[in-house]
Structures are given as structure tokens and as C-alpha cells.
Amino acid sequence: MRDEADPPDDVFEALIEAALEGLPQMFREHLGSVAIVVEDEPSAAQLASVGARGLFGLYVGVPRTAWGVDSAAVASKIVIFSGPLLRAHGTGARLAAAVEDVVHHEIAHHFGISDARLGELKARAARGHRPP
Numbered sequence: 001m002r003d004e005a006d007p008p009d010d011v012f013e014a015l016i017e018a019a020l021e022g023l024p025q026m027f028r029e030h031l032g033s034v035a036i037v038v039e040d041e042p043s044a045a046q047l048a049s050v051g052a053r054g055l056f057g058l059y060v061g062v063p064r065t066a067w068g069v070d071s072a073a074v075a076s077k078i079v080i081f082s083g084p085l086l087r088a089h090g091t092g093a094r095l096a097a098a099v100e101d102v103v104h105h106e107i108a109h110h111f112g113i114s115d116a117r118l119g120e121l122k123a124r125a126a127r128g129h130r131p132p
Helices: 008-020 044-050 081-091 092-111 115-126
Strands: 034-039 056-061 075-081
Touching: 008 034, 008 092, 034 092, 044 056, 056 092, 075 081, 075 092, 081 092
Parallel strands: 034 075
Antiparallel strands: 056 075
């Protein structure tokens, strides 16, 4: 249940749209088969599906790298969980940055990038290196 002080879903939708607009066009044009939705909290089943105690976002689908030979689009979904994001980041610029990070993280899964590889890329970026 959403607290009256929490921003409405349309605030999250605007933050998600801003995160998408920040992506290079070459990535945005391959997101047509991906629905991005906002839910209040992850379910027990969603948490269990990834072995997590908490989630900010979740990619559900088949990564593009696993599509068949015909490269037919496979419907996928990214879920952004507003409750955990609000509790961890509040509102304003911190929330906007967190939503952008989560959206980009889940989109990376759509393109077949694992959590381990994302960690490597973030570590390289923190050291000032560009990804290979």
C-alpha cells in the first residue's frame, strides 16, 4: 500500500522516461518488445526467483542474446519497485539517479549482460577506464 506522502506512479513513469531518453539511440530502438512497469513491492515469488531479500527492479524475459536464429522479438518486462526505491533514496535527485541506475541495469539484462559483468564494468568506470 502506498503512503500518501509517496510520489504517484506518474512521477516514476517520468523518471523512467528520463532514464530511457538518456540511453543511446542504438539501445532505445531495440526496446520495443520490453514493457516497463511500476509495482509497489516485489512479491515473495519475485524475490525467490533471483534469491534476493530485496529488489529495486527485475528483468523478466529472454535476453536478446538468447533469441533464436530468426531474431523474432520475445516479449519481456522490466519491473521497477517504487517502495524499496523510496525507502532507500527518498525523493528528488537521489531517487531520480537511483531509478536511472535501476532502469539501465535491467535493460542491460535485456541485452544479455550479467550482474557479474555489470559489476566489472562499474568497477572499471570507477577507476576511469572505458568499457572494452
